[in-house]
Amino acid sequence: ASEQQGAPVIYESNPTYLNLVGRVEQMATMGALVTDFTLIKPGVLHRANGGYVIIDADKVLMNHYAWDGLKRALEFRELRIESPMQMMSMTTTVSLEPEPIPLDIKIVLIGDRRLYYLLSQHDPDFNEIFKVAADFGDEFVRNANNEALYARVIATMAKDEKLHPFDNSAVARIIEQSSRMVSDAERLSTRLQAIVDLMEEADYWATKAGETIVRAAHIDQAIHGQIYRSDRIQERMQEEILRQTILIDTEGAKVGQINGLSVVQMGNYAYGQPSRITVNIHMGNGAVVNIEREVEMSGPIHSKGVLILASLLRSRYAGERPLSLSASIVFEQSYGGVDGDSASSTELYALLSAIANVPIKQSFAVTGSVNQRGEVQAIGGVNE
Secondary structure (H helix, E strand, O other), X not given: OOOOOOOOEEEEOOOOHHHHHOEEOOEEEOOEEEOOHHHEEOOHHHHXXXXXXXXXXXXXXXXXXXXXXXXXXXXXXXXXXXXXXXXXXXXXXXXXXXXXXXXXXXXXXXXXXXXXXXXXXHOOOHHHXXXXXXXXXXXXXXXXXXXXXXXXXXXXXXXXXXXXXXOHHHHHHHHHHHHHHOOOOOEEEOOHHHHHHHHHHHHHHHHHOOOOOEOHHHHHHHHHHHHHOOOHHHHHHHHHHHOOOOXXXXXXXXXXXXXXXXXXXXXXXXXXXXXXXXXXXXXXXOOEEEHHHHOOXXXXXXXXXXXXXXXXXXXXXXXXXXXXXXXEEEEOOOOOOEOOOOOXXXXXXXXXXXXXXXXXXXXXXXXXXXXXXXOEOOOOOOOO
């Protein structure tokens, strides 16, 4: 009996136009370029015809003509070998023109959500050709069963990458770091490549220490190493605060002044830092002036937070008579723009302090947004 074989499944790591649809090669003979049928080279769509091809969406989009060639093959369900020069109607050498081949194939595009939404919005053919979307989550629930499964995945990855065994303390530390990656103690991250990178670095430190088992201390050493390589700007900012170049008070109490907490994202590394927020009040018509917005340094979400703050103030204290004061709010020594609404509760406390002439302890630092009902909402960036 003949051996049964399933449909081909191929991952194309370099989805150029020629690698997808094939090409007709030529060779030089006596000063002339010649070709024949033996120089017809198939593309991955030929090799996987009747099966599946897996392609990274961002890679195929970055290769000239590859995206158009892939869409054309799927739309007409046939493979036609053409050179890019012929497609552009440019002068080219005489070559073979193989007959089109019927195409029966499934393409699996892999990419992030941002790219999917961009293609859906800007490419009219995308949703017609790629009708089925599978949205995979970046995280999943952390419970005893999933922690056990995660531990098995860690053991499998250690074996596949030829790393030292990881003891229970190391596995527990990796699981904890996985929760920190998604900023949620009740969730775990599916970013396994980041976990593998952490495991490889921890394995290096274990080997350097002469250990044959990776322990929690080696995981911590790897985490600290990742932070150390990325925190130059954070250290510089801390130095500027200690030298009082950036003014942050941590002692005493002041009216209309408070320390807010902001998160700065630098590539894959994020860190938190305090920012002084001050409020001045004066006679006026009840307006709350966002100085960052006035000089176009405020992002839309931050501006929205200040408007919500002003609405809350009017609804609470101007129900029967108008407020006869105005206020200005500013992030001091902020030169790169401000966005996000997590400072709105902080700004509210500073505003109430200025109105009531009640000082705020400068040892406090606050974050969190507030809604029009005066409710403080959940915060992000807890780790930072």
